[in-house]
């Protein structure tokens with residue numbers, strides 16, 4: 001009996017958070033780096049289904065950096081990064097789309113559906129809902145800068161009680177254009193802003209943003225980020241992620257969090273407990 005009471009009390013501690021977030025949109029960037037093993041993927045899906053069943057509206061944008069690297073290796077296509085962006089020519093783009101839209105997107109959608117949610121996988125090419133142009137005049141090849149998001153496509157999906165699962169690929173201008181590879185962090189942030197999301201969570205493979213000594217920085221503002229970029233503490237894949245966080249909170253999203261996707265139920269820990277986890281960026 002005592003144990004059952006304890007269980008009931010534990011469930012009730014989530015109540016104020018459920019009240020706060022129900023009917024709100026929460027955007028979750030599911031980093032390729034966090035998609036590491038089947039058990040962890042199951043926990044992720046359970047968290048998502050719980051959010052969905054208590055009336056929260058989750059939207060997922062996924063990455064897939066590691067799996068893209070594996071495929072490029074298999075095909076003996078090299079890969080090069082600059083400023084945390086993958087230099088993308090047409091051949092690389094084909095692999096990026098195949099892995100993101102074809103493989104990972106369907107895998108996440110299947111996982112969520114299997115666990116009892118109703119998920120729909122799409123990419124920015126569907127209904128042309130993400131349009132892009134070359135980022136920095138084509139400095140990174142087919143890496144795109146989002147020029148337009150038609151959020152009504154996502155809103156329609158959400159209003160029909162489905163969870164959108166988005167592969168970060170955008171349409172090109174012509175029929176034969178291969179499309180654009182959009183950094184998933186950036187896509188998630190832009191989508192969160194366009195949907196007026198309450199929160200955005202970035203699940204990755206570090207406890208959050210770390211300082212020079214490898215200690216977790218539990219909160220950050222623009223000036224602190226600039227200093228950390230300048231001295232090289234923030235580099236590689238963390239660069240677009242912190243930029244995406246700052247962009248989201250500067251444009252109406254209340255909070256952005258970078259959290260450790262390698263921890264079981266990190267989403268629930270962040271949303272439904274006082275302590276929270278990871279690094280937070282606030283308005």
Ligand SMILES: Nc1ncnc2c1ncn2[C@@H]1O[C@H](COP(=O)(O)OP(=O)(O)OP(=O)(O)O)[C@@H](O)[C@H]1O
Pocket residue numbers: 030031032033034062063064065066184185203204205206208209210211233234235236237238239241
């Ligand atoms: N100051 C920092 N603190 C923490 N991680 C950092 C820092 N600077 C750079 N990084 C790197 O950023 C990486 C996370 O970005 P990465 O792009 O690899 O993952 P992701 O965005 O979750 O996955 P994907 O790009 O596949 O979606 C970490 O694994 C770490 O190597």
Ligand SMILES: [Mg+2]
Pocket residue numbers: 031063065185237
């Ligand atoms: Mg990344």
